[in-house]
Amino acid sequence: MASTAQNALPLQSQxxxxxxxxxxxxxxxxxxxxxxxxxxxKEAWWELEDxxxxxxxxxxxxxxxxxxxxxxxxxIATGRCVAYACLQLTIEAPTYDRxxxxxxxxxxxxxxxxxxxxxxxxxxxxxxxAKRLLIVLDIAMFVNLLIVTAR
Amino acid sequence: xxxxxxxxxxxxxxxxxxxxxxxxxxxxRLAEIEAEFNKKIAEGWLAADISEKRxxxxxxxxxxxxxxxxPPVRGG
Numbered sequence: 001m002a003s004t005a006q007n008a009l010p011l012q013s014q015x016x017x018x019x020x021x022x023x024x025x026x027x028x029x030x031x032x033x034x035x036x037x038x039x040x041x042k043e044a045w046w047e048l049e050d051x052x053x054x055x056x057x058x059x060x061x062x063x064x065x066x067x068x069x070x071x072x073x074x075x076i077a078t079g080r081c082v083a084y085a086c087l088q089l090t091i092e093a094p095t096y097d098r099x100x101x102x103x104x105x106x107x108x109x110x111x112x113x114x115x116x117x118x119x120x121x122x123x124x125x126x127x128x129x130a131k132r133l134l135i136v137l138d139i140a141m142f143v144n145l146l147i148v149t150a151r
Numbered sequence: 152x153x154x155x156x157x158x159x160x161x162x163x164x165x166x167x168x169x170x171x172x173x174x175x176x177x178x179x180r181l182a183e184i185e186a187e188f189n190k191k192i193a194e195g196w197l198a199a200d201i202s203e204k205r206x207x208x209x210x211x212x213x214x215x216x217x218x219x220x221x222p223p224v225r226g227g
Contacts, residue, residue: 031164086227
């Protein structure tokens with residue numbers, strides 16, 4: 001029994017090693033996050049720490065840049081999301097580096113950002129043909145259900 | 152002493168291409184760094200002066216700036 005426990009110890013320390021040394025990806029992510037911290041104003045950094053997003057207001061809207069989702073473009077007056085933007089780096093890099101690029105582009109050359117990024121209007125997608133067809137189908141099935149149960 | 156760096160975004164987060172002391176760097180070394188900067192700009196990279204959160208895009212090399220090179224971007 002004791003020998004079994006002793007044998008298990010090296011394994012345990014090996015497992016601890018795996019978890020205590022960050023992987024290359026994790027190191028890159030940490031470095032990119034640190035770079036973003038260097039660049040962002042303090043308030044924007046706190047917002048990222050607190051809510052997980054960067055907010056920047058431009059001439060054409062307010063942008064909510066997230067590490068995990070497409071950038072939201074909101075109406076400045078109402079705060080309503082009006083579109084989503086998608087921008088990528090042409091090299092493989094951590095997501096925080098993409099956030100650095102988006103932040104600097106929006107801050108300096110917002111119009112160029114609109115030309116390069118793919119912008120998807122939210123109102124356009126809200127009731128697309130597919131969604132309308134699904135709604136009609138749902139209503140038809142519901143009516144059918146009512147007829148069947150009434151018989 | 153004022154240390155400045157030319158950094159670029161890469162798969163490892165970012166890496167330093169050059170580092171110099173604005174007071175002691177010799178003109179030849181500065182010309183080399185500027186040539187490297189210009190090469191990246193010609194390839195479509197963007198450059199930003201990020202010293203003290205200035206965060207402005209630049210087109211010309213500034214030896215007094217902390218410079219970050221950003222790879223070309225495209226719609227996703």
